[in-house]
Amino acid sequence: MSLKKLWSAxxxxxxxxxxxxxxxxxxxxxxxxxxxxxxxxxACDHNLTKIMAKRKLAxxxxxxxxxxxxxxxxxxxxxxxxGDDTLAIECAERVADLEAxxxxxxxxxxxxxxxxxxxxxxxxKAKTNVRRMEQQIDQVKATESVQKxxxxxxxxxxxxxxxxxTALDSLERIKAKQEQRNAELAAADELANEESGSSLDxxxxxxxxxxxxxxxxxxxxxxxxxxxxG
Numbered sequence: 001m002s003l004k005k006l007w008s009a010x011x012x013x014x015x016x017x018x019x020x021x022x023x024x025x026x027x028x029x030x031x032x033x034x035x036x037x038x039x040x041x042x043a044c045d046h047n048l049t050k051i052m053a054k055r056k057l058a059x060x061x062x063x064x065x066x067x068x069x070x071x072x073x074x075x076x077x078x079x080x081x082x083g084d085d086t087l088a089i090e091c092a093e094r095v096a097d098l099e100a101x102x103x104x105x106x107x108x109x110x111x112x113x114x115x116x117x118x119x120x121x122x123x124x125k126a127k128t129n130v131r132r133m134e135q136q137i138d139q140v141k142a143t144e145s146v147q148k149x150x151x152x153x154x155x156x157x158x159x160x161x162x163x164x165x166t167a168l169d170s171l172e173r174i175k176a177k178q179e180q181r182n183a184e185l186a187a188a189d190e191l192a193n194e195e196s197g198s199s200l201d202x203x204x205x206x207x208x209x210x211x212x213x214x215x216x217x218x219x220x221x222x223x224x225x226x227x228x229x230g
Contacts, residue, residue: 030137037130044123051119055112062109065102069095 076091 027137027140030133034130034133034137037126037133041123041126041130044119044126048116048119048123051112051116055109055116058105058109058112062102062105065098065105069098069102072098 072091072094076088076095079085079088079091
C-alpha cells in the first residue's frame, strides 16, 4: 500500500472515530437539554398554579363586588321609594365606590385570565416539543443499540463461519486419515494371510479340495451311497 493510500485510510478511520465521538456527545447534550427543559416546565406548571389561584381569588372578589353593588342598588331604590333621600344617596354613593373597585378588580381578573390562557397554550406546546424530542432521542438510542447488536452478531457470525469452516476441514482430514489407516490395516492382514498360507487354505476349501470346503450335490450323494455299502 502506498503512503498516500495509507494516509487516506488512517485519515478516514480518524474521521469516523471523531464523528462517532461527536455523535455520542450530541446525544449527551440533548439528554441534558431535555432534563433542563423538563425542570423549566415544572417551574412553569408551578407558576401557572399560582396564577390560577390568583385568578380564582380575583374572580371571587369580582363576584362579591357585583353582589354588593346589586344589594346596595336595591337599598338605594328602597330608601328613595320610602322618601329617605339621605339614605338613598348614601347607598348610591356606596354603589359608586363599589363600581370603581369592581372596575379595578375586573381589570386584574382579565389580566390573570389572559396570562393563564397564554401560559397554558405555551406550556402545552412546550410539553409537546419535549415529548417529541424525548421520543426522537429514545428512537435514536434504540436504533443505535440495535445496530451495535447487529454489528456484533454479524462479526461473531463471520468469526463463527470461519471457525466452522476450520472445524469441517479438520474433520475431513481426520476422516481421510482414518480411511488411510483402515486401508493400511486391511493390506497388512492380507499380507499376513499370504505369509501364513491361510490364503491358500481358503482357496482350497472353497474349491472343495479340503475338508470343510464346498461340496457339490453329486459328490455328496456318492459319499452317502459309499458309506451305506460299506
